[in-house]
Amino acid sequence: MPMTLKLILIALLAYLGAIGTPWFFGTTGGFYTLGRPLVASALVGLILGDMPIALEVGVIIQAMYIGIITPGAVMPFDVDYIGYLTTALVVLSKMDPKLAPTLAVPVGLIGVLIWNLIWVINVYFAHKADKYAESGDLHGVASMNLYPQIVNFILRFVPAFVILYFGNGFLQHLVSIIPPFLNHYLQVVGGLLPALGIGLLLNMIIKERIYLGIFLVGFLLVEYLKLPILAVALFGIVLASFWFKFTSQPREVDGNE
């Protein structure tokens, strides 16, 4: 497969996994599945024929952005663009996968800019839908939920392809001139950035500070006992079942008999 075709495929996937793209089982199969960096990196690995490096990048950036949620569709970083473009650029330019988190930052911000633009353009289609509703045109209203995808496709696919096509050479040049201390600095940043994704998630699910203790237990299980995440997750499922059982007891014990 010629390289240009490969880049087109990756850019196409970046569109399919973008927020709002309906074609692969809606938001669920698209943004929340194809758009997750771990899934994206596997697909990039498949296309570019370098699964080990692609997955190495995917694991790092997925951990970093695991806590990125989009409440009310307000998006701080675009994980879809990050997943496809960062992975592909790292694989193609043969840069150190440890630098992926740093590369992900500008890529993610470009994705957010595009999303904000789409967010405004789509107002036009809503007003058009109002006109169709006025005349009771069911097809017309439905089509106003489909036409925005033309805009979405152009604004997602084209920049993705351009970044992949020109970014590769640019990055190869950049990697060759990067001084060692900067390289070390970027690696340190990359090692720390996952704390942001996890911090965001903690901020969202912790209601009382006492719950931080459970987070600490998970942390210590790995640090001291070297348990794999899967084992911790299984412990967690058992713990959560008990938690549910004991907190959801009906409170009418003395009412019956």
Added chain:
Amino acid sequence: MSKELSNKTLFKSWITWFFFNGSSQSGERMQGVAFAHSMVPIIRELYNKQEDISAALKRHLVLFNVEPQIGSVVNGVAAAMEEQRANGAEIDDDAINTVKVALMGPLSGIGDTLISGTLIPILLAIALGITNTLGVVGPLFYFIAYPLLTALYSWYLYKFGYNTGLVGIQNIMGNGQLDSLTDALSVLGLLVMGALSATYITATSPLKYTSGKMVLSLQDILNKIMPGLIPLLVVGIVWYLLSVKKKSPIWVMGFIFVFAFIATALNIL
């Protein structure tokens, strides 16, 4: 003769929502056009007169915004209300919109916490764990598990909303079961996030103090006390900045870049 929506129509309405809920999101209406789109099969089956169709479309084109995956329950409730209205019940435009608005706030809160904040990160964390040992099986696991699971509960919730209406949903939200479930899942989520932090946040100190033949390495000392102390401190600081200091994610990201710069310049990291 009373009109009853067929199961096929309900399914059409749900699948339209499931696929196209984000398709036309905009700053002005959010998912309003998508909601109207999902009501098209319902309206087509219930109303014949042009003015009824027009009125129904207009009342569903207003602003709507919900966590779309569990939010399908609202589409179910709206379908049931449209059916009652078409059969002559006294339900005006305001009543239907009031119910939608009343549900979208709490449901978004629950949905963001349960789905984006808990279910997705837990499944991803498990997938990351699998990837470390079995490679591509990890992403494949998530690729199959998440959409399948979500399609099932989303359709179930649509039917639930249609069958029980607003009252049924308020019962569920009010009886404490849901709070317990959210709580239990956040316990699981926190435990997994702790494990994830220990695995993926990496920071070791190259700082050494040499005096004659004796070399004191900060990292060696830390390893003897608590191996992941630096990563744990960093998560703690980030959490503090986000939750207590109410800083934005971008601000905290900038902080990490600056912090890392100072730490590397001083040779601490």
